[in-house]
Amino acid sequence: MKILVVVEQREGKLNRVSWETIAAGQALAADTGGTLEAAVVGAGVSGYAAEIAAKKLAKVYAIESAGLEPYTPDAFVHALKGFIATNQPALVMMPHTYQVRDFVPKLATAAGSTCISDCIGYKKDGDKLLFTRQMFQGKLAADVSFTGAGPWFVTFQNGAFRGDKAEAGAAAAPVEVVNVEIPAGVVRNQPHEVFKEAKQAVDLTQAEIIVAVGRGIKEEKNIAIAKALAEALGGDLAASRPICDNGWLPMDRQIGSSGQTVAPKLYLALGISGAIQHIVGMKGARTIIAVNKDAEAPIFEIADYAVVGNLFDIVPPLIEEVKKAKAANS
């Protein structure tokens, strides 16, 4: 089986998650006796191609065109569709980034095929390849197979494989530059510069103790009890996205893929279910305590200490106990 990994570069940087996809491709190639190639797409990307070629790969392609910068789904699909039609990989693997999820469904459809998206692993079941993905916001997992002809597309969730496990090659893999033409009229979107909103007022990246609230807090006025706990602990208050979407806390207190990434000594999650987009922002915490009334909430999969219960019962006595302990210290 011929496997192609398409790595991600954006705004002049190779996305670190690319190494994870290469590691995943290497594992799959080893398990299936397949060959593994990689491609990088953009304008002036041969430097990235050379960087990737240090890894154990049969070949690396630099798919080049001035029309591929800045990124647009139309140009990327045009270039990759043509390349895949010529190169004929059986399986195409990519990281499940915002950029990939923007174009891969279009690419798979244009190629007459399908993408199993946001996978966390794979399994071999006899000759059948199964890809594991989360369902129902991580409450359940599914093993999914392709039923149609290839080329098959798979995307992998950030963190599903270890990038540092990507094996180096004995010698640099050969690099081939593939120049593509993006004809006028193909690209319909006109993207502007990427930007960040005005500087954030709160920087949680250095916080040692974070008390984070999720939708389990139910009402805006209840945020007060989480705040009281954060104050008792001498920590900062943070939240999941819906809390910030509701305007109950400012956006700069949001933890997750579209908010801040934090790594405190203690992360205390109150009424947070543990969707992957939240977890990516806090899984680096040294200790995670989760309070959730649902014993099956995915947050418990990464918690060091699990309290299955109603946060409104647990938090008030916890504040008292923390205050007592602090008073005893001084």
Add this chain to the structure above:
Amino acid sequence: MKILVCIKQVPQKDAPLKLNETGTWIREDVSYEINEPDAYALEEALRQKEKHGGEVVAITSGPARSQQVLREALAKGADRAIHLEDNAFVGFDAYNTARAFAAAIKDEQFDLIFTGLQSDDYGYAQTGVILAELLGHPHATIIMQIEKSDSGIRVKRELEAGYFQFVDMPLPAVLTIQSGISKLRYATLIGIKQAKNKPLRKVALAEVQSALSDNLQKIERLYVPQKTKKTEIIDGSPNEIAKKLVERLRNEVRVL
């Protein structure tokens, strides 16, 4: 502007899920709600209509129960609704769902089509983008703002880690909407009353069948994920739990 909004009915966020006998899907006897980003997609469509005039049409595919999300959309201000009604739609992959929608709207011209950025049940994050490709429309994903411009629209895309980007695009276009794009409205009593008289077109599976194929991907097995981390369960009465936690915070986590 004539806007189509795809609204999916999904199990309620904290509904306890049980597997069916074959272990390939959940038992359907749970409570359902509107997929969260779809509620925001509807809100945004209604706001665009309020600004620029036009029409908002809500579409869903699913069993009889999913008519509820269309009723809600009509009560909030959608002008009419389309229900692709059949139990089979529940098992569709994103490609087939998009093809069914494309077939159901083949005689209509929409300026904008909104979907949510992903569904809470399958979480494919694909249906909208596939629909755009099938219709030959440009698309943009994870949208946080939409403004009409001279040549079409200008949208704000959310990127990773707090970055954003404006994109100009022509109409017709397909957009996938992110939660939080605006504040959701509630249905009013008058709205709920009026909804009863608004048109709701039912489309049977047979009417779109010729546009469909077999699913291209298949769930072989659905299961509760295995825990990989060693988690200590702290239990007891709330007071006992508080004491145990503080003991851990002091002696193991060492933050007290």
